[in-house]
Amino acid sequence: RDQVALVTGASGGIGEAIAWRLAEAGCKLILVARRQEKLDALREDIQKTFSQVVVHTVALDVQDSSALDRLQAELPAELQAVDILVNNAGLALGTFPVQDNDLADVQTMISTNCAAVVHLTKLFSKGMIDRNRGHIVNLSSVAAHTHYGGGSIYCATKAFLDAFTTAARHDLVATDVRVTAISPGAVKTDFSNVRFKGDSQKADAVYQGMTPLLAADVADNVLYALTRPAHVQIAEIITYATAQSGAQ
Template identity: 50%
Template structure:
C-alpha cells in the first residue's frame, strides 16, 4: 500500500513496482481521513504486517522567538499526530495476529540540537520516545518496533524546509556527500528482514562527512 498526498507520485511509483499496489491518497494530519482509509482496507491488503511511518517534514530555521507558529503546528500535526493516528489504527490488528513490524523514521535531530531546529527537533524526539514506549508495550508479542534516525539525506526535505528555495536547499549539501534515499531504504530493508526474534530498536546513521559539532557558545 502506498499512501501520500500526491496521487500522481503514488501512481508513478506503483507503475515501477513489480507487485500489485493499493494507492491511498491521504493526508496523515487528518484523523478522520486516516481512520476511514485504514479501517476498511480491501483484500488482500487488509492484514498489514509492516508499517513504515515516513511522513514528516521540517519547516523554517528561524530562532524560536521569530519562528512561524503555523510552521510549528504543521510539523507537530505531521511528524507527531499523523504518526500516532496511523499507528493506532493498524497496531491492534498486528497484535491480534501476533505478527508485524512498525518502522518509524526519526532523525538525529532528536538527539543533537542545532540553532533553528527547535520544534522540528522536538517532534523527532517525540518519535524516538514514542517508538521506545511502543516497544515497551509490545514486549511478549511478535510485533517489532524500529526507529531509523538518519542524518543528512539529500531528498526534497531542504526544499520543503526553505519553502521552495532550491538554491538555498542545494547549499545544505554543498561540498559534502550526503546519504541518499536508497541508503535509508537499504537500512530499513535490513531491519525488517532480521529473524523474527531479533528487534533492532534504534539505528542512527550519518554520512561520513557529517559529525558532531561543538557546544554553542556566545563570546562577548
C-alpha cells in the same frame, strides 16, 4: 501469505526508495501520500519491474484524522491486515530561533511528524497484536539526538518520535511485534526544498561540504531491520553522512 506493508510519504524521497525495496522483497504495498499522480506513477514503475507485486495507492493528508480513521476500512480486503507499518511522512519547515517560530508551521510539523504517527500506530498495531506478528518502523532523524539550533520544533518532533518508539516497544514486549526507529542524517531528497519552500540556494547549502546519504541508503537500513530473524529487534539505526557534523 505475503507480508502487507503500508508506507506513508511514499510519493518521493525515502518513502519511494523504501517502497522499491519492499516490492523487491515481495511485499504487497499500500502507498500513502497527498500527491495521487506521483503515487500512480510509482505504482506503474514498480509493476513494470515486479509484475506480481500488488500495489494499492491512497491519496490522503496524514494530518486529516478522519481520513486516517477511514483508511483501514477502505482498503481492499486482502490488504487490511497490515504487517509492516512505515511511518515515513514527515517534514521540517524553515530554520528559526525559538523567538521567531512560525506557529502555523509548528502545527504542521507536530501534526505530520507526531500526531499522524500516533494515530496510524493505534490503528494498525491492534491487528498486529491480534495476529502476533508485525513491525512498526518510524522515520526519525539524527536531529532527535543533535538538537541543532534553529530546528527546535523539528528536533523536538523527532525526539518525540524516538520516545514514542521506545515506549511502544515496552507496550508490545509481550508480543512478537517489533518497533524500530530509523534515524538518518542528511539525505538528498526533496526534504530541503520543502524546508526552505523552494529556495534552492538555501536547500543546496544544507549539503555543502558533504556527500549526503541517498534515499536508497536509508531504505537499506529499513530492510535490514525488517529482515533480522524474528528474535532480533533493532531499536534504532542512526546513520550520518560521513562528512556531516550534525550541528545543523
